[in-house]
Amino acid sequence: MKVQHIAAFSNGPHGGNPAGVILCDGLPDTSVMQKAAAEIGYSESVFAAPEGEAWRVRYFAPKVEVDFCGHATIALGAALAQQNGAGLFTLDLNHARITVEGHLSKTEWGASFQSPPTHSAPVAVTVLEDAMALFGLNPANLDPRIPPAVAHGGGDHLILALKDRKTLHKMRYDLAKGQILARRERYITFNLIYAETAQVFHARNPFPLGGVYEDPATGAAAAALSGYLRDIEWPHKGSITIHQGDDMGIPCRLMTEITQQRGASIRVSGSTRTIREPQLLEI
Known part of the structure; x- marks a missing residue:
């Protein structure tokens, strides 16, 4: 699998929380994703695969799966914008459907997501x-x-x-x-x-x-x-x-x-x- 290493919520050219981003044709088995997240070693890695008009998304910390991770979602939105062009992407999480808007220009790269209800x-x-x-x-x-x-x-x-x-x-x-x-x-x-x-x-x-x-x-x-x-x-x-x-x-x-x-x-x-x-x- 191909892992992109992206820091989300960076402060200009500095900082940001690292996330592993893995775009797949289909999601691997849970055990494979958990093992990969442990090897990557970031606080979270995100796996995403196209499913209908949306992307099926799962998040893994080194020791446990989590239902939602914000910084990995920002990293994912940026990666999707880089691959598919800037735009709005629908994400199906374990227990919610949200959207992330990725943007990419000569001077800025990032994303905005709409959280689950609060x-x-x-x-x-x-x-x-x-x-x-x-x-x-x-x-x-x-x-x-x-x-x-x-x-x-x-x-x-x-x-x-x-x-x-x-x-x-x-x-x-x-x-x-x-x-x-x-x-x-x-x-x-x-x-x-x-x-x-x-x-x-x-x-x-x-x-x-x-x-x-x-x-x-x-x-x-x-x-x-x-x-x-x-x-x-x-x-x-x-x-x-x-x-x-x-x-x-x-x-x-x-x-x-x-x-x-x-x-x-x-x-x-x-x-x-x-x-x-x-x-x-x-x-």
């Missing part, structure tokens, strides 16, 4: 206590304007809003303990955020469920956060920008557009760049 709910007290202990936080560290919540944008993400940027920068946790909590609660990521302004956020996204300590850019979490901000009537004015990966030395920028309709899809956009030449992988 929703959010409060966090159970005992679960919040476990999460706070995992990251060494106490109630005084939290921003009361954005209460802890489980936000969904294709998967569940635990949102913890912090009062200051310094606390976010110092984030540490035990990966093994994080895996236990994430598996128990079925959290795709833990989304720790800091609101610099009403429309500019800084984020760190541990991904222990997939065996990844931290993701430098997480489009699904960006969609989930944006849906949650709409639910709590945050003054987002229709869009937010998320700075992620800076604390890892991998600067990423994610832009979201938020309509007024509660529960509606979120549009998430980002630029892409090629990391290395395509690779032939034998599994």
Whole structure:
């Protein structure tokens, strides 16, 4: 199989979250895709094959399949635009149908996707206590304007809003303990955020469920956060920008557009760049 190595949500010629993109005539067996994702080694790889008027899409982390991955979707949209020309592509995921719009020009390469529907709910007290202990936080560290919540944008993400940027920068946790909590609660990521302004956020996204300590850019979490901000009537004015990966030395920028309709899809956009030449992988 031919693997494209594309960084999504790049910041100009720098940063971006790497994804493996594999365009196929037909999807391989699940075991083959899981083994390939483990060998590629990125936080997610995406496999896509034409099926009718859409593309059948599946996402794999090195250790587990996930139903939706935002940065891999951006990488996929860019790859489809490069192969087929700029345009809108329909994607059939495991549990949702979404679209991604890929664009390609002399100066810009990237994509925008429409997320699955969003929703959010409060966090159970005992679960919040476990999460706070995992990251060494106490109630005084939290921003009361954005209460802890489980936000969904294709998967569940635990949102913890912090009062200051310094606390976010110092984030540490035990990966093994994080895996236990994430598996128990079925959290795709833990989304720790800091609101610099009403429309500019800084984020760190541990991904222990997939065996990844931290993701430098997480489009699904960006969609989930944006849906949650709409639910709590945050003054987002229709869009937010998320700075992620800076604390890892991998600067990423994610832009979201938020309509007024509660529960509606979120549009998430980002630029892409090629990391290395395509690779032939034998599994």
